[in-house]
Amino acid sequence: MPDLFANYEHGKFYDEMFAAPGKARPHYRRLYERFGMMENMAELMDRQRTADQTFIDRGVTFTVYSDNAGTEKIFPFDLLPRIIPAHEWAHLERGLIQRMQALNLFLADIYDGQRILAEGIVPREMIETSKNFRKELVGCKIARDLYVHINGSDMIRDEAGLYSVLEDNLRTPSGVSYVLENRQVMKRVFPTMLRDYRVRPVENYTNDLLNLLLYLAPAHVPEPTVVLLTPGVYNSAYFEHSFLARQMGIEIVEGSDLVVENDKVYMRRTDGLAPVHVIYRRIDDDFLDPTVFRKDSLLGVPGLFEAYRKGNVALCNPIGTGVADDKAVYYYVPKMIKFYLGEDPILPNIETYLSGNAKELDYILANLPKLVVKSVNEAGGYGMLVGPHSTQTQIEDFRAKIIANPRNFIAQPTIGLSRCPSVIEGGTIEGRHIDFRPYILNGETIKIMPGGLTRVALRKGSLVVNSSQGGGSKDTWVLNDDITNPPLPVQEKIIV
Amino acid sequence: MLSRVANLVYWMARQLERAENTARIVDVNAQLVLDLQSRQAADDPKSWEPLVYVTGDDEKFFELYGETVTERAVTEFMLFDRRNPSSLISCIALARENARCIRDQLSGEVWETLNTFYLKLKSDDYTRYAQLGSAEYLNRIKTQIQLFYGVAESMIPRTGLWWFFLLGRFLERADNTSRILDVKYYMLLPDLHAVGSALDMVQWASVLRSCSAFEAFRRSRRGQLNLERVVDYLLRDEVFPRSILFAIAEAEQALGQITATAVHLEDTPPARLIRELRAELEMIDVPAVIADGLHEFLDDIQTKVLEIHEALQATFVNYDTASAQVQS
Numbered sequence: 001m002p003d004l005f006a007n008y009e010h011g012k013f014y015d016e017m018f019a020a021p022g023k024a025r026p027h028y029r030r031l032y033e034r035f036g037m038m039e040n041m042a043e044l045m046d047r048q049r050t051a052d053q054t055f056i057d058r059g060v061t062f063t064v065y066s067d068n069a070g071t072e073k074i075f076p077f078d079l080l081p082r083i084i085p086a087h088e089w090a091h092l093e094r095g096l097i098q099r100m101q102a103l104n105l106f107l108a109d110i111y112d113g114q115r116i117l118a119e120g121i122v123p124r125e126m127i128e129t130s131k132n133f134r135k136e137l138v139g140c141k142i143a144r145d146l147y148v149h150i151n152g153s154d155m156i157r158d159e160a161g162l163y164s165v166l167e168d169n170l171r172t173p174s175g176v177s178y179v180l181e182n183r184q185v186m187k188r189v190f191p192t193m194l195r196d197y198r199v200r201p202v203e204n205y206t207n208d209l210l211n212l213l214l215y216l217a218p219a220h221v222p223e224p225t226v227v228l229l230t231p232g233v234y235n236s237a238y239f240e241h242s243f244l245a246r247q248m249g250i251e252i253v254e255g256s257d258l259v260v261e262n263d264k265v266y267m268r269r270t271d272g273l274a275p276v277h278v279i280y281r282r283i284d285d286d287f288l289d290p291t292v293f294r295k296d297s298l299l300g301v302p303g304l305f306e307a308y309r310k311g312n313v314a315l316c317n318p319i320g321t322g323v324a325d326d327k328a329v330y331y332y333v334p335k336m337i338k339f340y341l342g343e344d345p346i347l348p349n350i351e352t353y354l355s356g357n358a359k360e361l362d363y364i365l366a367n368l369p370k371l372v373v374k375s376v377n378e379a380g381g382y383g384m385l386v387g388p389h390s391t392q393t394q395i396e397d398f399r400a401k402i403i404a405n406p407r408n409f410i411a412q413p414t415i416g417l418s419r420c421p422s423v424i425e426g427g428t429i430e431g432r433h434i435d436f437r438p439y440i441l442n443g444e445t446i447k448i449m450p451g452g453l454t455r456v457a458l459r460k461g462s463l464v465v466n467s468s469q470g471g472g473s474k475d476t477w478v479l480n481d482d483i484t485n486p487p488l489p490v491q492e493k494i495i496v
Numbered sequence: 497m498l499s500r501v502a503n504l505v506y507w508m509a510r511q512l513e514r515a516e517n518t519a520r521i522v523d524v525n526a527q528l529v530l531d532l533q534s535r536q537a538a539d540d541p542k543s544w545e546p547l548v549y550v551t552g553d554d555e556k557f558f559e560l561y562g563e564t565v566t567e568r569a570v571t572e573f574m575l576f577d578r579r580n581p582s583s584l585i586s587c588i589a590l591a592r593e594n595a596r597c598i599r600d601q602l603s604g605e606v607w608e609t610l611n612t613f614y615l616k617l618k619s620d621d622y623t624r625y626a627q628l629g630s631a632e633y634l635n636r637i638k639t640q641i642q643l644f645y646g647v648a649e650s651m652i653p654r655t656g657l658w659w660f661f662l663l664g665r666f667l668e669r670a671d672n673t674s675r676i677l678d679v680k681y682y683m684l685l686p687d688l689h690a691v692g693s694a695l696d697m698v699q700w701a702s703v704l705r706s707c708s709a710f711e712a713f714r715r716s717r718r719g720q721l722n723l724e725r726v727v728d729y730l731l732r733d734e735v736f737p738r739s740i741l742f743a744i745a746e747a748e749q750a751l752g753q754i755t756a757t758a759v760h761l762e763d764t765p766p767a768r769l770i771r772e773l774r775a776e777l778e779m780i781d782v783p784a785v786i787a788d789g790l791h792e793f794l795d796d797i798q799t800k801v802l803e804i805h806e807a808l809q810a811t812f813v814n815y816d817t818a819s820a821q822v823q824s
Contacts, residue, residue, distance in 0.1 A: 272821030
């Protein structure tokens with residue numbers, strides 16, 4: 001029997017598929033055996049091409065910032081799924097629910113009461129100097145007391161396979177459309193395997209999201225209107241915006257489509273103004289309302305903030321959530337869990353050093369070549385130093401930046417992210433580093449899509465998984481139940 | 497529907513129709529010049545100058561190309577020059593850009609047809625045009641645009657999106673047909689005796705052909721090809737799809753569909769203006785119009801189409817929100 005994994009190199013990292021060379025973990029055994037039946041790599045490459053073509057045909061694309069306006073690329077998709085067994089998922093789910101509860105309570109507290117600051121658990125200065133703290137909102141009543149609705153926490157596994165939270169994304173986390181599209185493609189390419197594995201469906205996400213949005217509408221409105229607010233067609237995530245709007249059957253609007261009259265929000269239609277009650281906004285706080293936030297914003301809606309403050313319109317996510325995904329505030333999330341819930345964190349943070357703390361600053365500066373340094377408010381893999389992969393000049397450059405503005409940086413040890421076998425151009429299977437972004441919805445109850453976005457750093461040796469930096473994605477299979485020793489089914493017909 | 501979306505689809509249709517008519521105008525002139533033969537050499541500036549005036553872009557042209565009007569300069573200006581906002585390439589590029597913004601509301605095929613056309617057209621230039629010959633090249637262009645209309649017709653649901661598409665298309669057509677007619681006005685005949693001569697007939701036949709109206713004309717009106725009869729046909733034939741009256745009537749119907757569901761929009765300025773223009777066209781006395789000056793009359797039609805356009809914008813797109821109707 002030919003073995004596509006015969007030359008697979010394990011390395012010193014946690015391998016998602018293999019416990020040891022040639023020995024697949026129980027939840028990967030079925031896949032291992034199925035692939036073993038393939039004639040050779042050519043068959044797998046055929047399926048990879050089928051998948052790629054499907055993405056192009058379906059227009060699943062993103063725009064790269066540095067390219068000119070018309071350039072669209074597909075987010076590279078890797079055929080070999082990341083499989084999460086049921087017991088692992090149950091653990092992740094408990095941890096993520098706990099974290100969401102604590103983050104919501106923290107935001108509620110920060111904007112109304114500030115008990116956690118008064119008790120000195122989180123330094124007041126840390127919050128007040130956070131770029132994403134919106135003092136305009138302190139004391140303002142918000143829909144259903146939900147201070148954050150959607151979190152895309154980024155998770156990683158270290159060399160021992162331990163899951164931890166790398167960062168939270170509480171503003172406008174993106175990528176969920178790829179999760180849904182990846183699954184559609186996998187259904188075409190490996191239909192029977194998905195069924196045999198009893199993979200939990202992800203398709204309910206848009207329905208759950210719509211229910212959440214409707215739940216936020218002002219109470220007196222019998223049939224609320226929900227819209228998705230996009231920065232426009234040139235935004236890198238526009239595909240996702242239009243995808244989600246279509247899936248939910250809601251209107252996709254730009255800032256110029258909305259007007260505020262008498263502190264109420266309307267959209268401009270050909271037959272007049274139509275009231276809007278809930279806005280799923282995919283625009284950062286800064287750009288929402290030029291009369292309150294950035295004056296030069298052409299993307300936003302003048303007067304929107306006042307309409308929001310008066311409770312005439314709900315925003316998802318609410319304004320000001322960014323204060324909790326500041327990477328320096330992240331450091332305090334385990335303390336928040338303890339403080340608000342009286343529990344120990346189920347999912348740990350990565351060990352983190354704050355350059356704002358004098359003692360930790362010394363450590364950071366002495367150990368830069370070993371550390372990952374991140375700017376506290378950047379996302380997308382920008383503004384980041386990976387010490388072991390950087391030149392002396394890059395390190396010195398960061399050293400100067402950190403000294404100039406210590407509050408703006410954190411450092412973490414370089415974690416050897418877990419690896420998952422991936423199909424490599426040219427026709428081999430090699431281990432590539434991956435991370436994971438689940439999507440947590442906080443509405444009437446907390447709901448977590450059983451699955452999420454597994455990003456893979458397709459460049460050999462790279463630890464950066466962002467799409468803007470050469471990353472791709474994999475379908476994530478959360479299993480309905482743990483199959484320890486699955487029977488070998490008959491070979492499925494290849495559907496191309 | 498959202499005003500922005502309505503405006504995008506309306507402009508997309510206008511740009512496409514303008515692109516098609518630009519191709520037609522260049523085509524009719526290329527044919528007219530061939531027919532002039534010995535009387536005026538084909539590269540006589542006089543043979544190409546009219547186009548520059550007819551499209552209303554003369555200032556831009558002289559600014560870019562100087563005072564010497566050549567066949568090549570005019571063709572480049574009208575077909576391939578992106579600095580000319582009404583050139584074929586500019587129109588198609590803008591139409592594509594608009595389509596891109598509402599791509600998720602058009603069907604995939606509608607967008608792809610236009611995108612493919614644009615990507616092919618992008619690298620074309622005068623050399624390519626000359627290589628294929630004007631007739632063949634422009635015919636291909638027209639076919640591509642017709643293909644788009646075919647796909648759009650069979651794919652776009654008959655919602656506001658479609659009616660704004662038709663509204664844009666037919667208003668632009670009314671304007672453009674008046675400009676094609678005007679080309680003839682600028683083609684100065686050698687002397688008065690030439691009216692009704694063989695050359696005159698040839699020229700009118702060319703004008704009709706540029707609207708693909710020659711055979712339709714022959715079928716519907718027996719007898720002579722002359723100024724009065726051709727003008728009558730292109731101004732107000734009720735059944736020929738490129739006549740001005742037909743285009744205005746279609747635009748009126750599309751507007752009727754748009755306002756059918758909103759009582760407060762039934763009798764708006766654009767509806768009144770379109771109705772008036774249609775009535776005027778139905779009533780005109782063609783010999784009198786010609787006697788008073790065809791060019792002035794055509795100019796007047798263009799002004800009225802512009803007024804309708806502005807009224808549409810004011811009613812559906814740029815209306816004042818403080819006094820706007822609020823839907824419950």
